[in-house]
Amino acid sequence: MIRFDHATKSYPGGTVAVDDLQLEAPTGQITVLVGPSGCGKTTSLRMINRMIEPTSGKVWLDDTDTASMPAHELRRQIGYVIQHAGLFPHRTIVDNVATVPFLLGTDKKQARARSMELLERVGLDPAFAKRYPAQLSGGQQQRVGVARALAADPPVMLMDEPFSAVDPVVRDQLQDEFLRLQSDLGKTIVFVTHDIDEAIKLGDQVAVLRVGGTLAQLATPRELLSRPVDAFVAGFVGRDRGYRALGFTQSGSLRTHEEPTVTLGDPLPSGSDRDWVLVVDAAGAPQGWLHLGDQPRGAVVEDRMLYRGGTLATQGGTLRAALDACLSSPSGRGVVVDEAGRLIGTVTAREVLDLIESQGTPS
Amino acid sequence: MAPGGALVIGDVVGWLTDPAHWQSTPFDTGILGQLGAHVWFCLIALVIALVISLPLGLWIGHTGKATWLVTVANAVRALPTVGVLVLLVVIIAPNFYGRTNAGYLIPTEIVLVLLAVPPILSNAYAGVQNVSPAVRDAAFGMGMTGPQVLLRVELPNALPLIFSGFRSATLQVIATATIASYVTLGGLGRFIYDGLAQQDYPQMISGGLLVAALALAADLLLALAQRYTVSRGITGRAGRQAGSDSRVAVLNEELASETA
Ligand SMILES: Nc1ncnc2c1ncn2[C@@H]1O[C@H](COP(=O)(O)OP(=O)(O)OP(=O)(O)O)[C@@H](O)[C@H]1O
Ligand SMILES: [Mg+2]
Numbered sequence: 001m002i003r004f005d006h007a008t009k010s011y012p013g014g015t016v017a018v019d020d021l022q023l024e025a026p027t028g029q030i031t032v033l034v035g036p037s038g039c040g041k042t043t044s045l046r047m048i049n050r051m052i053e054p055t056s057g058k059v060w061l062d063d064t065d066t067a068s069m070p071a072h073e074l075r076r077q078i079g080y081v082i083q084h085a086g087l088f089p090h091r092t093i094v095d096n097v098a099t100v101p102f103l104l105g106t107d108k109k110q111a112r113a114r115s116m117e118l119l120e121r122v123g124l125d126p127a128f129a130k131r132y133p134a135q136l137s138g139g140q141q142q143r144v145g146v147a148r149a150l151a152a153d154p155p156v157m158l159m160d161e162p163f164s165a166v167d168p169v170v171r172d173q174l175q176d177e178f179l180r181l182q183s184d185l186g187k188t189i190v191f192v193t194h195d196i197d198e199a200i201k202l203g204d205q206v207a208v209l210r211v212g213g214t215l216a217q218l219a220t221p222r223e224l225l226s227r228p229v230d231a232f233v234a235g236f237v238g239r240d241r242g243y244r245a246l247g248f249t250q251s252g253s254l255r256t257h258e259e260p261t262v263t264l265g266d267p268l269p270s271g272s273d274r275d276w277v278l279v280v281d282a283a284g285a286p287q288g289w290l291h292l293g294d295q296p297r298g299a300v301v302e303d304r305m306l307y308r309g310g311t312l313a314t315q316g317g318t319l320r321a322a323l324d325a326c327l328s329s330p331s332g333r334g335v336v337v338d339e340a341g342r343l344i345g346t347v348t349a350r351e352v353l354d355l356i357e358s359q360g361t362p363s
Numbered sequence: 364m365a366p367g368g369a370l371v372i373g374d375v376v377g378w379l380t381d382p383a384h385w386q387s388t389p390f391d392t393g394i395l396g397q398l399g400a401h402v403w404f405c406l407i408a409l410v411i412a413l414v415i416s417l418p419l420g421l422w423i424g425h426t427g428k429a430t431w432l433v434t435v436a437n438a439v440r441a442l443p444t445v446g447v448l449v450l451l452v453v454i455i456a457p458n459f460y461g462r463t464n465a466g467y468l469i470p471t472e473i474v475l476v477l478l479a480v481p482p483i484l485s486n487a488y489a490g491v492q493n494v495s496p497a498v499r500d501a502a503f504g505m506g507m508t509g510p511q512v513l514l515r516v517e518l519p520n521a522l523p524l525i526f527s528g529f530r531s532a533t534l535q536v537i538a539t540a541t542i543a544s545y546v547t548l549g550g551l552g553r554f555i556y557d558g559l560a561q562q563d564y565p566q567m568i569s570g571g572l573l574v575a576a577l578a579l580a581a582d583l584l585l586a587l588a589q590r591y592t593v594s595r596g597i598t599g600r601a602g603r604q605a606g607s608d609s610r611v612a613v614l615n616e617e618l619a620s621e622t623a
Contacts, residue, residue: 049504051500051503051504072503072506072507072508073506074506075503075504075505075506076505076506080504080505082497082500082501082504084497086497086498086500086501086504087498087501088498088501088502088516088520088596089495089498089520089594089596089597090516090519090520090594090596090597091594091596092596099505100505100506103505103506103507103511132594132595132596132597133596134596134597134599148505
């Protein structure tokens with residue numbers, strides 16, 4: 001548990017970066033600090049490992065006042081993922097990861113072996129181990145930064161915009177990997193981002209800060225979307241809040257209809273009364289929709305005929321995914337698959353909406 | 364001047380290839396002996412300069428304190444070498460009588476050390492200063508203590524600049540050590556001053572060539588040492604981001620310190 005106890009940081013000249021912050025980051029959970037540029041996110045984060053000392057107030061780590069021990073000892077217990085990675089250019093990747101174990105006096109061979117494991121863990125090819133940071137892409141460097149912070153297996157991790165330097169697709173992958181890792185490791189994490197979508201995706205709780213360094217709202221992502229405390233938070237959380245909130249509701253009780261299908265490579269079905277027919281592969285995984293009216297009679301179903309615009313909803317997934325599957329499907333029927341990606345059936349937007357209405361507004 | 368360039372070159376080659384010039388006799392020290400003396404003068408000066416200015420430069424760079432020392436050191440470069448040498452000999456030599464040559468050796472070494480300190484000091488300082496703040500920040504953030512940050516992160520990253528400072532110090536010291544002969548000591552300068560005095564131009568030119576050859580050899584040796592001590596992660600040899608050429612760096616640094 002990390003607790004800010006009236007922590008304030010002001011600079012000479014009158015800038016108040018963080019103003020009387022009171023916040024608790026519970027053990028084993030992800031607390032996200034989010035807010036516009038200059039609102040004091042980095043400052044708050046760095047007060048935890050005393051890279052910045054509070055002007056007044058305290059920061060507690062469990063029952064210890066962080067100011068009561070030497071800063072370097074405190075920092076060795078806290079994994080720190082630095083904005084833009086901050087790797088050591090003169091050290092190989094594997095030695096970068098082993099930085100803290102080396103400081104703690106761990107046997108070099110052992111520390112390197114563990115670093116190799118961690119590199120795999122964050123999804124990096126072990127072939128990168130002997131390279132230097134300058135030879136890696138920004139996204140790869142950020143993964144190394146995460147591995148380095150994990151190396152000494154610290155119970156607490158501070159992460160400052162660790163996924164900022166990558167494109168949206170890779171960021172999404174990194175976030176998923178990160179959540180998978182966290183479900184294994186259960187660390188106490190404070191995560192800084194200026195991206196509200198990232199905050200909502202990753203946070204067990206989200207702290208929205210406003211410029212001037214004050215806490216505007218501390219809430220679960222779901223609460224934040226449904227009940228922003230004021231206009232600032234509402235504006236910051238952004239548009240489509242209602243739709244995005246559906247991402248927190250399970251579609252468990254959704255009933256699907258059986259959907260006639262045709263398999264790739266088979267001849268077109270004749271005498272179907274529908275315009276659109278769903279195409280699956282040999283394993284039963286949906287591939288796309290086929291518009292019957294456009295095809296010559298007796299043709300064989302080929303890949304290039306397919307309309308692939310529709311998204312897939314997973315059974316037991318969220319209402320948002322279910323509704324999106326319906327809205328994106330050219331036939332108006334949303335495709336639902338099981339965990340392995342095999343077709344279960346289809347639903348209509350009407351049915352999903354009915355389900356949403358029957359559950360009432362989220363609270 | 365001797366008549367005709369070709370003749371001079373021939374004479375110089377003749378002088379250098381004469382085995383008699385390489386061996387010492389009871390009356391005359393040969394090339395090998397003077398080379399040894401020259402190297403010895405240079406080594407003493409470089410070691411003393413390194414011991415003084417490397418730790419000092421690193422410390423100034425790390426703490427940001429006493430940066431005026433770098434400015435002062437750079438100002439020292441403007442002193443006229445021979446003038447200082449003569450002055451020091453006048454002051455120091457009378458304290459030593461006969462037998463030992465310390466009265467001349469000490470002033471010579473002081474002059475050489477004064478010459479070597481500025482490039483080593485200011486490059487060590489600049490090398491540490493130039494370490495990216497993000498890297499230094501990361502080092503502290505990982506839980507390194509101040510000395511650990513200096514030795515494990517700042518020093519290795521400053522090495523290319525440190526080497527170029529030391530290399531330019533070495534070149535200057537080797538070239539300037541000829542003045543030892545100006546105050547009766549040995550060294551390769553002997554051939555230059557004797558040649559000049561006796562109007563024996565082949566000998567004089569040979570002396571100059573030997574100094575240049577020694578400087579080149581020393582620089583080559585240091586380049587080799589640099590290659591094996593500087594991390595491939597920062598030389599650019601490992602990567603696609605080519606590191607800046609160390610000579611350019613020292614030039615830039617000198618320009619910067621002059622304008623500062
Ligand atoms: N050394 C300093 N001196 C004066 N003011 C500072 C200093 N460091 C930070 N600040 C100010 O403190 C405020 C908070 O800075 P901080 O770095 O915490 O912002 P942030 O929320 O992390 O912003 P960003 O999203 O842009 O990284 C800013 O207004 C900044 O200008
Ligand atoms: Mg920041």
